[in-house]
Amino acid sequence: MNRNNDKISSFQLGMLISITVVGVGILTIPRTLTEEVGPDGWIVLVFTVFLVLGVGRILTTLAGKFSNQNIVEYSNSLVGKFLGTLINVGLCIYLVIFAAFELRIFGEITKAYLLFNTPIEILMITLLLTASYFARSGIESIARMAQMIFPFIIIFAFIITIPVLSELEFSNLLPVFRTPIYKIIQVIPVTFFSFVGMEMIIVCANFVVDPQNIKKNIDKSILMVAAIYMFILIITVTRFGIIETTHIIWPSLELFKTIDLPGAFIENIQIFVIAVWIITVFMTLVPLYFGASLTLSRIFKSKEQNYLVLPLIPLVYFMALIPENIAQLGDYSDRFAYYLGTFYMLILPSTLLLITYIKKKARRNKGV
């Protein structure tokens, strides 16, 4: 596996993580936050960022301890073969389910906004086949693509919102600090799950050539994602007001229905926004898919990961088709993020880190 092209820089890892995290969460974050705490959503987001930075630290420290090993290898050595395999098979399934969710939401939105008559299955298969082709080509091309696309998306998102700026009502953020503090703490998990995808750090960290810079770059990418979320949240709430933000399923997309470009030679800017969003969701899907095939290949102790991509296609595809409608999809994805997301993002990495410290201490005690 240690071919030349399987090396990425820590900066590329940061970009990869950013683009994996910004996927589907960005569409719903204004609604879920406003539903819970009204105009104080941005405060919750600020608190969440600190929490996520902490989680990022746990993940990067763990990855830094085993910079030459994949999660599959070191988890086996830390918790034993049986438990390790269980965890890793779980991780693979987790990534597959995650990819399936992204795929389904992509299908739903494309069908709702762009292609009304095309069957959703065809939409999903098209994206899935493209993603699988990409996932076969290995970490380096994925990281390079992320590095290219992420700045483009940020600039595009910013430019396209300029026409809205004149119509924002900043008084919609009032009154501030009216939410009791326990309520804010209660809501933090909701936002926290908009950051799922971070566990890709431990999956991909061993490809990094300069492990000493990982922490810095991950911090940067978390802050960048948080800034994007904050930007979208504030623009959406100030444009729609609190009540309407909670009423719309995808407020971030609806935002672009309110744009009337001066000159008006382009009337429906929303289509461009969705086109760009499809690129982001594609770039979320690919790393997850790649991660799943990589974990699987390590479980089988195989050197290559790319032949394992194809067998995963039907798995992802059929899982994506399980939810009957969009309401059920929301339910499932909430529950998925709540249990599995917490486990793989927070519980597993911190436990593994704790075991590392204990083992180290035990070894030192033996040495003395």
Added chain:
Amino acid sequence: MYKKILLCIMSILLMTGCWDKIEIEKRAFVAIVGIDKYEEDKKNIIETEEKNLDQIKNRYVVTVSSPNTGLLAQKGEGDPKYVYSTVGDNLEEVLDELETRTGRTLNFRHTQAIVLGEELAKDETLVRESLDNIERSPGVGRKIYLMVTKGKAQDVVNAKIKDELGTGLFIREIMRRKKITPKIPDADLGYVLRSLHESRAAITPRMIVSEDEIKVAGSAVFKNFKKIGWLGEQETEKMMFMLNKLNGGILNTTIDNIRIPLQVTDSKTKMKVYEKNGQIYTSFDIKVEAELSQHLFEVRNQPLDDGYLKRVEKIASKELDIGIETLYKKIQKEFQADLVQSGEYLRKYEPNIWKRVEKDWNEIFPKTQVKVNSEIIIRRIGDTQ
């Protein structure tokens, strides 16, 4: 060799065709939609067996018009627009029916206005159904206009306007002028939806149609999702003052029997809602900059005198104060609709008061007091003194 064959076989997969491909001639770009309540015309009903079997209950009459795109490109010929109208139980059904009848796919991405007939606007259920349908459909933008017409929406869509291509395009041109004249309220669909969500009251532009002319002036007042009244042109102007959406217009005033129109160039309104001695007050601080654009021929030394201008300013602003107060009382007493969104203001700026009054705001709002304090400044007086 087998690779080449495989490639050929796989490329068949790419040739399955496009589900969403619609030729441009097969699209009807709907410029304007008129929605009316269906009223049974007893004479025309023919009791057929089919009708009894279907048990269709017609509730809507929808009229759409799409421009003749060929004519717009100066290539085709024929009527400048196509108008279709049909009836049905709900909007989706009617639109389906229209697509079947025209053989074209209706496309709402370039729609300029949705016009509701007066009878429909008075019916709460139908208005709520229509609003939900409009808000829910991904194709309809929020920058279009929702209007109410006196009479039937069908007549608006059907109207043949002098030297204009289509009603929809014409409405767009009119609405662009809202920046100049405040008699057309600055209220697009986004505002209407937001305001109805927030305070259950909103105004929409009113449309008046005659034989060969369409006029947008004044506004319709919605409260609890149905039309409960009209605001005239002058009242709409005052309303725009209260909502801080005024960008132009003319204020008329009389001084020493001389009628003076003041052209508004800039206006800013600050609304405040506060509580004093257990009474809720709404106050408007209005700052207007204006130009004196007409005086009386051969009356010398008046406009070029600061003292005189001050007097004009004072009288004009007093008239404005009274006008706005009267309108505020009208919307309190006659409509009981919180059109100025003072409840929303309380929720944002005075959450403590709002908590107390939120439940019976409908009863409290008509009892609030109003204070208007406007200041008109005349900046320019034109070429002569």
